[in-house]
Amino acid sequence: MDTTLTAVRAEFPLLDKCTYLNSNATGAYPRGMEAVLQRYAQTLQNWRDEVWEGWWADWLGYADAVARFLGAPAGSVATDANLSSLLGRLATCFDYQGERRRVVMTELEFPTVPFIWRGFGRYGADAVVVPSEGGRMDEERLCAAIDERTLLVSVSHASFATGALLDLEPVVKRARAVGALVAVDAYQSVGTVPIDVEALGVDFLLGGAHKWMCGSMESAFLYVRPALLPTLRPAATGWFAGEQPHTFEPARDWAPTARRMTSGTPAVLPAQLSQVGLDLLARVGMPTIRAHSLRCTARVMARADDAGLTVVTPRQEARRGGVVALRFPGDAEVTRRLVARGFICSYRGALRVAPHFYNTLEEVDRFMDALEAEARGEKA
Numbered sequence: 001m002d003t004t005l006t007a008v009r010a011e012f013p014l015l016d017k018c019t020y021l022n023s024n025a026t027g028a029y030p031r032g033m034e035a036v037l038q039r040y041a042q043t044l045q046n047w048r049d050e051v052w053e054g055w056w057a058d059w060l061g062y063a064d065a066v067a068r069f070l071g072a073p074a075g076s077v078a079t080d081a082n083l084s085s086l087l088g089r090l091a092t093c094f095d096y097q098g099e100r101r102r103v104v105m106t107e108l109e110f111p112t113v114p115f116i117w118r119g120f121g122r123y124g125a126d127a128v129v130v131p132s133e134g135g136r137m138d139e140e141r142l143c144a145a146i147d148e149r150t151l152l153v154s155v156s157h158a159s160f161a162t163g164a165l166l167d168l169e170p171v172v173k174r175a176r177a178v179g180a181l182v183a184v185d186a187y188q189s190v191g192t193v194p195i196d197v198e199a200l201g202v203d204f205l206l207g208g209a210h211k212w213m214c215g216s217m218e219s220a221f222l223y224v225r226p227a228l229l230p231t232l233r234p235a236a237t238g239w240f241a242g243e244q245p246h247t248f249e250p251a252r253d254w255a256p257t258a259r260r261m262t263s264g265t266p267a268v269l270p271a272q273l274s275q276v277g278l279d280l281l282a283r284v285g286m287p288t289i290r291a292h293s294l295r296c297t298a299r300v301m302a303r304a305d306d307a308g309l310t311v312v313t314p315r316q317e318a319r320r321g322g323v324v325a326l327r328f329p330g331d332a333e334v335t336r337r338l339v340a341r342g343f344i345c346s347y348r349g350a351l352r353v354a355p356h357f358y359n360t361l362e363e364v365d366r367f368m369d370a371l372e373a374e375a376r377g378e379k380a
């Protein structure tokens, strides 16, 4: 294992307690978060309103750090408690009365995505769901559904269920050609797959910290392509989105930066906590993280093949994110038994194995030994 990876592994106390291969559900928490929590408690115990000056800087500083991590300029990322709130707020920026009112997504979106767009049906949005095949999204079918009636393409980068990666290039190209915008739910890729929003050319990219980014719960983000910022006038808004919240005057306009996509009193503690995980990811670097992830997921697939388990996740490197989904008779029950024994994984229609940069290949093997034995009905 790379020496940086070995050093960073020591930052995650959870790894001493179990075999943790569950980063697509919740990442392991870095020990540096404890100091942040203590500082927060002390701040509350000695409260003065002036604390807000430092908190404001921490909150916005974290958003800018996420922007940097995504290859985007400062001021292009807003944070909020969850992705659903940010996507819902983004949805309030558009007009659904004209010809261009379709929102195109795939069958593999996280449930929040179709729920929001069907909800916006009451304002005229027309949700179009493109069928998928075999646990992966089909770019050709998706592109064929994008036309001059499309306002927005709202798709996942990596499927939450199978880890299948969508090739965004043809999708962005098709959307550009017909004048549609692209919003990517990258919750299941940011932190395990390198992402450069400018190279991808996406208009919006959403994600959250508590999975692959080793950050806190209640810590999601939205990137907006800077040229679009002045055009976004969210109706579901709040005083922190205004030009000058500290004047306590009713805002006349939204902030010029992505702060315009926030709402009320911000989630400062989640931002402070998530900065710890982001610093660790930056310390290791995404190329190293991705290379290690591909090694670990290749090992999971090879072991699954040897054991006769069905690999649902696409095998091509460019087509898979950080998770391998496995199907076999009794998989849901085996997931429960593994978790009870301290082999932590999750189930969403298939057993999901999700190694991250802090896991070792030995851990992957230990996990697969236990899984094979449970699948055969014995214990390793």
Ligand SMILES: Cc1ncc(COP(=O)(O)O)c(C=O)c1O
Binding pocket: 081, 082, 083, 084, 085, 110, 112, 156, 158, 159, 160, 185, 186, 187, 188, 208, 220
């Ligand atoms: C692809 C994807 N999108 C969104 C979410 C969660 O969204 P929210 O932050 O609104 O809970 C998840 C979480 O499991 C996810 O896997």
